[in-house]
Amino acid sequence: MHDIRLIRDDPQAFDAGLARRGLEPLSAALVSLDERRRAAQTELQAALARRNEASKAIGNAKAQKREEEAIALLTEVSALKTRVPELEDAAREADTALEANLAVIPNLPAAEVPDGLDEDANQQVSRWGEPRQGEWPEHADFAPALGLDFESAAAIAGARFAFLKGGIARLHRAIGQFMLDKNTSEWGYTEVNAPVLVRDAAMFGTTQLPKFAEDSFRTIDDRWLIPTAEVSLTNLAREKILEEKQLPLRFTALTQCFRAEAGAAGRDAKGLIRQHQFEKVELVSITAPEASEDEHERMTRAAESILEALELPYRRMLLCAGDMGFSARKTYDLEVWLPGQSKYREISSCSNCGDFQARRMNARFRREGGKPEFVHTLNGSALAVGRTLVAVLENYQEKDGSVRVPEVLLPYMGGATALTPG
Template identity: 65%
Template sequence: MHDIRLIRDDPAAFDAALAKRGLAPLSAEVLSIDERARALTTEVQAVLARRNEASKAIGAAKARRDDPTDLMAEVATLKERLPVLEAEQKAVAAALIDRLATIPNLPADDVPKGKDESDNVELKRWGTPRAFDFVPKEHADLGPALGMDFETGARLSGARFTFLRGGMARLHRALAQFMLDRHVEGNGYVECNPPVLVGDAAMYGTDKLPKFADDSFKTTDGRWLIPTSEVSLTASVADRILGDLAEPMRMTAHTLCFRSEAGAAGRDTRGFIRQHQFEKVELVTVCRPDDSDAEHERMTACAEGVLEALDLPYRRLLLCTGDMGFGARRTYDLEVWLPGQDAWREISSCSTTGDFQARRMNARFRPEGEKGTRFVHTLNGSGLAVGRTLVAVLENYQQADGSVAVPAVLQPYMGGVDRLSPR
């Protein structure tokens, strides 16, 4: 949500920031609605004041034994007019909020302008892709013999569902446990176990509604299946006034996630990359505005640390305005190397939203020594997507005989098993 006061103060700067996202100027439209809303507020206040004034005058006239008929008629007219004005005021105020809610976040100054992913900027690379003495397979070809059962998943639930068996299922679980332990014990995040069903307010507050309604699943009783635990974790501070927030609030969770992928029809239909049901270890930070840029770097480094511990080559990208998400102010994508596909593929996305989400869900903090409150800043990132990390392990650790070596850091979580072999 945008601060209407900033648009009033500098509409040209607002339109210039939208232009970086490739959007037409919107300040005039927004300010027109705002002007009408403020005019109605002034009119309602004037009518209320005149009604009170006239009501007192009626009492005074009666005390003087003057005729109050004209005053009584005026009060009756004002009483009839007031509900109409108040209803219009409420409708226009709601229209302003609705319009602001559909405008994406403004990009940070250092975000490059661009049309699509081809304009993203590579900031770093880590690791050296492995040199194979055989032609590496894609995980979709390698996985079935190791327990990645696409056929049963599709038979049970349809396309984009997978049934994991045996060592494959255990390796998937080991990855999630390893990530959680690393983030909690090494990176200072508080482990959470939030609901995966949430109401409209949680989805709206984290900017998933109304824009991404078609990409989400909804239950028959009106709840939403979370597309990521960012929703549950971030919304946990909705409508709250936190304390001084001297230290950032850092949360992590491993949950099921659900996406209908309506906006990704035809993409990655083969394999385990893009599923309707998947698991993710999420990182969320709630902090003071002055801390958010440093937290963005820290969060991204925490996600990178998982890839480095697994010895998976990756690169960090700064997304351009045309590839950045609706609610993001700045986003770093981490892409892991997949030798079977001979390509870099996204495995984590870490974003700072500024106060964009906080305004939508009214999350504030009270600085020490100050009477007033301020909106917090929120950040979110994948630390990592568990399924995609499983894919990366399969492709990078595959052997010529079709087996897959288990990374050393995962072997304690696998009961000492060091290899998955074809069944």
């Protein structure tokens, strides 16, 4: 959520930031709504003050036998009692209109974010590992012999669901457990078992609502299935005033995630890349403003370290202004090499949201002797478990259809060193 005062103070800078996102100027309309809101509030406050003043004056007028004055004051107070609710409604409507307009405007990109409107303008920052070359099948073609079952899942749930059975299910579980252990033991994140059903306010706080409602699943009791544990974990700071010494807060969780993929018709329909139900290990940090840039680098390194431990080639991409997510001011994407597609595919996004989400959640902290300030929030995947499984399957596959288990996952595999067709 944007601070209307900053828009009012520097509308040109705000519109310039929107232009980098490919959006038209909005400052004039927002300032106009704000003026309407402030005018309504001023008129309401004046009416309330006059009603209180007139009510007190009635007693004095009666005490001094000034009957005509008392009658006039009573008439005025009566009129104000009718007028005040009208002004309260007008102020409330103006405030709601401004909030509704602000709620659908994305965060502004940081200065160092490159210009551009789509992924073609993203910049490669670094690359690790040597991509596996040669002709290799995609996981969807060879993994059914290892226990990957799309047909049975489609029969009971429809498209974009899968059964994992036997060794491939064990490997999937091993990947998630390895990620949690690495995030907690090496990077100091606190493991959280988080709700996967949340209320509107939680989804609004992390910007899934109102703009992206169609991309999420809603239950019959008006809760939402989380599209990412970012929703649950970031809202741990909701409506709180933290002490500076508590920061940074670092949380990690392995959860089921659910996405309707409403805007992805026809994209990645084959395989595990884009499913309605999937598991993801999420990282969330809550920091002081001056610490968020360093925390962003640290979080991205935590995600990269998992790929390196698994010996999966990847590259780090700095997203351009037009390709970032709604709430991000700066995002790094990590893209892993998939031999079956002979290309890099996104496996993690690590974003610094600044105070954008904190304003929506009223999440603040207080320095010693100071006034409350908004925290900065960050989130990143470390990693999407299903996509990591795909990367392991394709990078560790053998010509006979088997898949070697990465060395770091062996302690989680109950003695199995490979998945074999059967």
